[in-house]
Amino acid sequence: MIAIFNAETIRNFNPTDFKIYECISQNEPLVVYMTIRELADCAGVSTASILRFCQKCGFAGYKELKFTLKNMLKKQSNVPNNNVSEIIDCIQKFEQPLYKARLEKALDILSEDVQIICIGIGNSGITARYAARRLSSLKKFSLCIDDPFYSVELPKTNTVALAFSVSGEREEVIRMVESFKKSGCPTIVVTVSETSLLSKYADVTLPYYLSYKGLSKVIDTTSQVPATALIEILANMLYERKQQEA
Incomplete structure (x- = not known):
């Protein structure tokens, strides 16, 4: 109740x-x-x-x-929460009907004939690299940008930005995502809150409602497990859709 x-x-x-x-x-x-x-x-x-x-x-x-x-x-x-129980509770929310609808929207974007650019810096950069590798295993052309100063000529079509940021407020990540949006690229954002500034640039936001544990503006100890779980869920959904279309 x-x-x-x-x-x-x-x-x-x-x-x-x-x-x-x-x-x-x-x-x-x-x-x-x-x-x-x-x-x-x-x-x-x-x-x-x-x-x-x-x-x-x-x-x-x-x-x-x-x-x-x-x-x-x-x-x-x-x-006060046991960190493990909080993470488990967070992941269980991904099974809620409305959240599944968000995942389906993200899947619709990723299922198209597109190249996927995974974006993140710091700990989220590590998660972004894993996302690129995981999606590549499904024969989706996927790359990772984890350097905010990396120069890239943005394509006009057939590109999706998949951005990871715990706080959703890092200026460097927002700047990169903004560049993709200006080029007309659909954007999926994975962050702790859908009210973050980064979420305003997203076509689909996948929030994971975990307590933000930032030690400073650039350092945080928030778990990346929920973000990794979302990668696995999307990868499995993408695999199942490929099997259905085969």
Whole structure:
């Protein structure tokens, strides 16, 4: 049960209310960024039903529900966690229906006849190199740029940028991604938060909602395991699609 809903209220839910409640419970980290229309589409109900649901639960409206949910998630993230359990919880979120929809959008881009440029610096550069190698094993032409000062003539077509940045705020990575976007290249961004500046340049953002452990502006100790897991998930999805099309 989600903490912001009490048991008595839930007992009085009608079938439509339960559809909304289940959609929220399955997609908690994503709902705080969704519009009322997006939540309605996810739950398969009308926006009017969402508003009635909010009022039944004691909220003035949808904005108050999102605000309360966001604060609840923030408090939960401030509770000391075993790093392993936090990572496992993070990866399990990739199985949520709305997140799977994001992965499908990324897969649609990567499945095209394109060359893939994986971008990252520091620890994320290591992850980007692994992504390029993993995708190359599936016979996708993939390269890695982990030097922000590396000069490259950007192609106009058939190129996808796959960018990795934990904070999503590194100026060097943002500058590289911005160059690809100006050349008309679709961009997929893997980062801890979809509200980061880097995400604003993305056609698809794959956030992994892990606590950011930055020691300074250029040094962080945040785990790369979730980002690596996303690479594996995308690679497996790409392999399965290739098998279906064969």
